[in-house]
Amino acid sequence: MNWDSIREKVLEGKPVVLIDDRREFEADLVYPAEIASPEVVNFMLSMKGLLCFTMDMEVALSRGFFPLPSKEGETNFLIPVDYMENFTGITAEERALTAKKLAEALSVEHFRYPGHLHLLGGIGLNRRRGHTEGSLELMEILGFKRYALIVEILDETGNSHNREYTLRLAEENDLPVVNIDDVWKEFVRRKQLIRVYANARLPTRYGDFRIVSFDNELDFKEHVAIVKEPYREVPLVRIHSKCLTGDTLGSLKCDCWSQLTNALRMIAQEGGILLYMDQEGRGIGLKEKIKAYELQEDGLDTVEANEVLGYRADERTYEAAFQMLRALGVSRIRLITNNPRKAEALEELGMEVVGIVPAPGEVTEHNRLYLKVKAEKLGHRIPFEI
Numbered sequence: 001m002n003w004d005s006i007r008e009k010v011l012e013g014k015p016v017v018l019i020d021d022r023r024e025f026e027a028d029l030v031y032p033a034e035i036a037s038p039e040v041v042n043f044m045l046s047m048k049g050l051l052c053f054t055m056d057m058e059v060a061l062s063r064g065f066f067p068l069p070s071k072e073g074e075t076n077f078l079i080p081v082d083y084m085e086n087f088t089g090i091t092a093e094e095r096a097l098t099a100k101k102l103a104e105a106l107s108v109e110h111f112r113y114p115g116h117l118h119l120l121g122g123i124g125l126n127r128r129r130g131h132t133e134g135s136l137e138l139m140e141i142l143g144f145k146r147y148a149l150i151v152e153i154l155d156e157t158g159n160s161h162n163r164e165y166t167l168r169l170a171e172e173n174d175l176p177v178v179n180i181d182d183v184w185k186e187f188v189r190r191k192q193l194i195r196v197y198a199n200a201r202l203p204t205r206y207g208d209f210r211i212v213s214f215d216n217e218l219d220f221k222e223h224v225a226i227v228k229e230p231y232r233e234v235p236l237v238r239i240h241s242k243c244l245t246g247d248t249l250g251s252l253k254c255d256c257w258s259q260l261t262n263a264l265r266m267i268a269q270e271g272g273i274l275l276y277m278d279q280e281g282r283g284i285g286l287k288e289k290i291k292a293y294e295l296q297e298d299g300l301d302t303v304e305a306n307e308v309l310g311y312r313a314d315e316r317t318y319e320a321a322f323q324m325l326r327a328l329g330v331s332r333i334r335l336i337t338n339n340p341r342k343a344e345a346l347e348e349l350g351m352e353v354v355g356i357v358p359a360p361g362e363v364t365e366h367n368r369l370y371l372k373v374k375a376e377k378l379g380h381r382i383p384f385e386i
């Protein structure tokens with residue numbers, strides 16, 4: 001993503017189209033409040049959505065703006081305001097002035113309400129991957145203050161989920177287009193939200209390790225690292241997704257236990273790191289994985305079962321693994337895996353995967369089909385005869 005060229009376009013008065021298509025497609029126009037002009041505000045108003053002003057929630061509260069009732073996970077509205085000296089507050093010129101005055105960090109006394117700019121409080125992209133939080137991180141990435149004007153893009157019929165309409169609008173007006181996922185990845189590259197918390201000896205039947213726990217403000221989960229030092233300048237690394245049935249209960253329905261123990265032996269031998277990630281069920285959790293197992297008893301395969309439950313085939317992402325390795329001072333790795341997506345995801349974030357080491361596992365009559373489906377549908381390179 002070329003953030004500098006996006007900044008250039010913004011400085012020419014072109015708002016950014018910020019797309020959120022993780023659930024249903026929706027796009028907002030986003031523009032730095034500190035340089036809001038009547039022309040840009042007028043263009044944003046022509047999108048027909050609700051013109052809002054975003055800032056970090058704690059900043060809004062510290063300046064005396066108060067929140068309106070909202071439910072967990074929903075957009076956090078605060079009171080709608082106008083700059084005090086505006087006449088009506090509704091014109092593009094007056095709304096641009098209100099935006100600029102809000103971006104000057106003036107407190108609530110300088111504004112009257114109810115007004116025409118709806119205030120939205122961002123609670124952090126690590127807590128909520130919404131347009132409000134995405135707009136604030138985007139402003140910072142582009143070098144502006146953390147204040148943005150945003151408005152939903154509605155098509156001719158007033159529908160806000162029209163991808164074709166949105167992309168045509170961007171094309172016709174030469175607007176930069178950014179996906180919230182691009183902002184999220186840049187956020188993960190720039191802000192370290194996982195820090196080492198504790199580090200203790202862990203003698204095991206596979207070798208002597210240390211176990212490391214983390215303060216994790218990125219996804220707030222309890223992932224741990226099993227470390228064998230000394231390790232080479234480019235350490236051997238295994239990113240192992242938790243599998244209670246396999247790893248703990250010795251289930252024969254998957255190859256996790258054999259992969260985990262083989263990886264621990266390899267790392268005990270050579271030195272390296274095993275990240276044990278709280279990503280049960282390829283990210284859908286234990287409860288739902290058991291439901292997926294139940295569906296597989298009715299003939300669905302491991303991918304179809306996830307999809308019938310409303311999930312993607314694999315819900316896992318690797319930002320936490322990336323930041324755990326960075327917290328351990330590691331930026332280049334040799335990765336033990338049969339799953340090419342893991343290496344791709346880590347490289348996209350900036351980790352250098354110098355090499356792939358096949359992850360040996362065990363085939364049983366109970367996991368043969370599962371392994372076949374992973375090879376055929378999830379692109380796994382299974383290094384052993386299935």
Ligand SMILES: Nc1nc2c(ncn2[C@@H]2O[C@H](COP(=O)(O)OP(=O)(O)OP(=O)(O)O)[C@@H](O)[C@H]2O)c(=O)[nH]1
Nearest residue numbers: 241242243254279280281282292302337338339359
């Ligand atoms: N949803 C779902 N998850 C499963 C199923 N079987 C195993 N898992 C989970 O899959 C994860 C392990 O993923 P795998 O595909 O086996 O291996 P991988 O980690 O992607 O790739 P490797 O690095 O080669 O092991 C663990 O979180 C398991 O709980 C299943 O049938 N459905």
Ligand SMILES: [Mg+2]
Nearest residue numbers: 026028131152
């Ligand atoms: Mg939205």
Ligand SMILES: [Mg+2]
Nearest residue numbers: 255256259359
């Ligand atoms: Mg595996």
Ligand SMILES: [Zn+2]
Nearest residue numbers: 243246254256
């Ligand atoms: Zn498993």
